[in-house]
Amino acid sequence: MKGGITMEEGVQKRGELIVVASAKGGVGKTCLSVNLATAFCKKNIRVSLVDGDFQFGDVSLSLDLKSSFTMKDILDEGESIDKPSILSYLNHHESGLKVLAGPDRPEYADLVTPETIEKVLNTLLEEHHYVLVDCGVGFHENNLKMLDMADRVLLVTNLEMSTLKNTRLMLETFETLDIRHKVELVLNRSTMESVIKPNDVVGILNSEEPIYLPNDFQTASQSLNIGIPFVMNQAKTDLAKAYYKMAERLYSKREITMFNEKKKSGLFDKLLTKRDVEGEEEKEEAAPKKSLLKPFGRRRST
Numbered sequence: 455m456k457g458g459i460t461m462e463e464g465v466q467k468r469g470e471l472i473v474v475a476s477a478k479g480g481v482g483k484t485c486l487s488v489n490l491a492t493a494f495c496k497k498n499i500r501v502s503l504v505d506g507d508f509q510f511g512d513v514s515l516s517l518d519l520k521s522s523f524t525m526k527d528i529l530d531e532g533e534s535i536d537k538p539s540i541l542s543y544l545n546h547h548e549s550g551l552k553v554l555a556g557p558d559r560p561e562y563a564d565l566v567t568p569e570t571i572e573k574v575l576n577t578l579l580e581e582h583h584y585v586l587v588d589c590g591v592g593f594h595e596n597n598l599k600m601l602d603m604a605d606r607v608l609l610v611t612n613l614e615m616s617t618l619k620n621t622r623l624m625l626e627t628f629e630t631l632d633i634r635h636k637v638e639l640v641l642n643r644s645t646m647e648s649v650i651k652p653n654d655v656v657g658i659l660n661s662e663e664p665i666y667l668p669n670d671f672q673t674a675s676q677s678l679n680i681g682i683p684f685v686m687n688q689a690k691t692d693l694a695k696a697y698y699k700m701a702e703r704l705y706s707k708r709e710i711t712m713f714n715e716k717k718k719s720g721l722f723d724k725l726l727t728k729r730d731v732e733g734e735e736e737k738e739e740a741a742p743k744k745s746l747l748k749p750f751g752r753r754r755s756t
Contacts, residue, residue, distance in 0.1 A: 473604040477620035487588035493701035499583040507590035508563035511556030518681025521555035568599035613648040639664035
């Protein structure tokens, strides 16, 4: 295929953007991003993975990838960077996966802007069937841009109460942002020993049935430590089979849409609008309400 993704009747289409998110760290978000992206590569399609944690991302480490280029190289080129240059900064993994590594120093994260993210992701979507983003934790502007652009958001959680509490808050915020419809829950380590059972999760989160991934901490931990996705070297394990099943499910549900350049209201703007509306309601009703924006804030300029 040349010059983008060509589908039926020679029509050029936009790939699908999948953002992998979580309400807190340590729940298996990067593990899911890396192994799902690698599983997609088995379909002999173009897949790229972006490390969206611009401070402390672990995508390259999880793939034992000595990245020659990172997001910092794109930033160094400035606003004039073009499509060929962006694509040239992708690192090639033996699985066929193309990886855009995060900056190698946390202080460079402040240089990344929503505008840069939009340009990079749109470029990758023109050339790949799937673009996956291992999103950082939180609701700062860069994460909001990724979530806004996403066709699908995989929200990873587990059976720990603190994780479920934060996941519920995140789902409620997604409702406020009007993106709840594109969120799919993934219950990681669903067979782990816990007083909370997998069938309790739907009620706790007031959500639909999640995608269940079994508990195999040894396989997952070893995979991350040696930098080889378990879908490659331990494909016969129940964990790897569950990932291939998830990849097949997502692939079969895929509906590639034409790239639409219509300008949409950003998620941060929606949060600001929500705050303003609630402020007016408070004045009218004279009743105190909690502001949804307290946990959020624009990144300080330097």
